[in-house]
Amino acid sequence: MHSDGRTCIAVNSCSVLNGGCEHKCVDVGNNQYRCECRRNYHLKRDGRHCELRDPCKERNGGCTHLCHSDGGRVNCSCRPGFMLSGDGKNCEDMDECSSGQAKCSHGCVNMLGFFSCVCHPGFEIGADGKQCYRIEMEIVNSCEKNNGGCSHHCEHTTNGPLCSCNQGYRLDQDRRTCVDSNECVSEGSCCSHVCRNYPGGYECSCRTGHRLNPDGCGCDDIDECLVETSGCEHYCVNTLGTYQCFCRVGFRLDQDQHSCISLYGSDLDEEEEEQEEDEGLEVDRLPDLLFRKAPQLLRYTAAPHYSRDDGHHVSGSEEELEIHGEHRGELKLESTIVCLDGSFGNDCSVSCEDCVNGVCSKNRDRCDCSPGWTGTICNEKKNFQMGQGCERVSSDPP
Structure with missing residues (x-):
């Protein structure tokens, strides 16, 4: 009932005691209303009363580290070791070493959010983490006595002596004694033929008929025919690691395998001899062979082998050669490769x-x-x- 005693009013309206709202009452029709709060306030659970809103509860008030509410206003702060930046919300590292806040007696190392004091050699940090005190102790060189027990070199470490060896040696199981490293057995050498080990190193050598390469490792074949050291009286054929001597037509090798003996005494055809002397010594190469003569050398042999017209082979003394002289055919080269060292x-x-x-x-x-x-x-x-x-x-x- 209205105060005039005659007019009726709705019970659920803002007209009666502001609807029971602490701040504002809003009529929404159909005898309904709701309560609202002023700015920076929000309704309590009873839906009528208002309390101040805490802005730090929403996204930490926009602060990077710490947020504090003061009458609905946000105040940001930082954790120790950081300082507030110019925007009032973000935090950046504080360099205590540069600003002098660290107060280290010797040295200071700045890190993100904190710092650490360090001391000069021979000093250690005190309990306060800032003051440095001298270390009163004797430093003993572990290599000073008996070279630390090392055969060759000794290096002092905090864990004791550290031994090492000269080139060509290795540490034994006791990690102190140096023993020779046999490169010839361990396949650590570069020798292509023969390896000879000696204390602290090794050296290479070559099999007969070869010479050591300038690199000290490889071996090159010696061409005895080319350097004219073979001692062959007539012709020389070089092979890998050795050589063989051969004679002109009408001659055979002597027992020394170098000299040539006439098969017909002194009756050698002078015209053929002059022709061969005029031809000179030319060099022709075949795979793994060097002929100190043109290819017609293939007509010569190192022993008297010749063919008769009936296809039989005859070899023997001068008497046999005279008997079969009219059947004398073309002599052929018979070469044998001799392998060495098994x-x-x-x-x-x-x-x-x-x-x-x-x-x-x-x-x-x-x-x-x-x-x-x-x-x-x-x-x-x-x-x-x-x-x-x-x-x-x-x-x-x-």
Whole structure:
């Protein structure tokens, strides 16, 4: 009832005691209303009363570190070791070392958000973390007595002596004694032929017929024919690691394998001799061979082998040569490659260690193959005839 005693008013309205709202009452119709608060305030749970809003509860009030509310206003602050930047919200590192706030007695190291005091050598930091005090202790050099027990070099460390060795030596299991490092056994050498170890190093040498390369490691074949050290009376053929002497037509090698003996006494055809002298000594190369003569050297031989018209070969004394003189045919070059140091094969490139399916011969100059195998190192299967009439071929032994 209105105060005039005659007019009726709605009970649920802002007209009666401001609707019970502490700040503002807003009529929303249909006898309904709601309470609202002034700026920087918000309704309490009862929906009528208002309390001051805390801006720090929303995104920390925009502060990087700490947020404080003062009458609805935001005040930002920083953790120790940082200072507030010009925008009043962000925090940046404080360099206590440069500003003098650290107050270190010797040295200062600044870090993000804090600092650390350091001392000069021979001093240590005190309990306050700022003052430095001298260390009163004797420093003993562990290498001073008996070289620390090291054979060669000793270096003092906080954990004791550290031993090391000269080049060509290595530390033994006791980590103090230096022993020779055998490069020839450990495959640490560069020698291509022969390696000789000596204390602290090694040296390379070459097999007969080779000379050491300027690099001190590799070996080059000596061309005895080219340097004219072979001692061959007529012709010389160089091979890998050695050489062979050969004679002109009508001569044969003497027992010294260098001199040439006439097969016909002094009746050598003068015209042929003059022709050969006029030809001079030319150099022609074939794979792994050097002929100190033009290719027609192939007509000469190191021993008297010749053919008769009936295809039979004759070799022997001068009397035999006179008997068969009219059948004398063209002499042919017969060359034999001599391998050294237990090597064999067409190019002296293999040894007994390379025998695959067999064993080495007694003279260590070839591989004796097991049944069913053939080849220089017994790595090729033999072909066997099989079946009726032997019309099929198989590589597997029967």
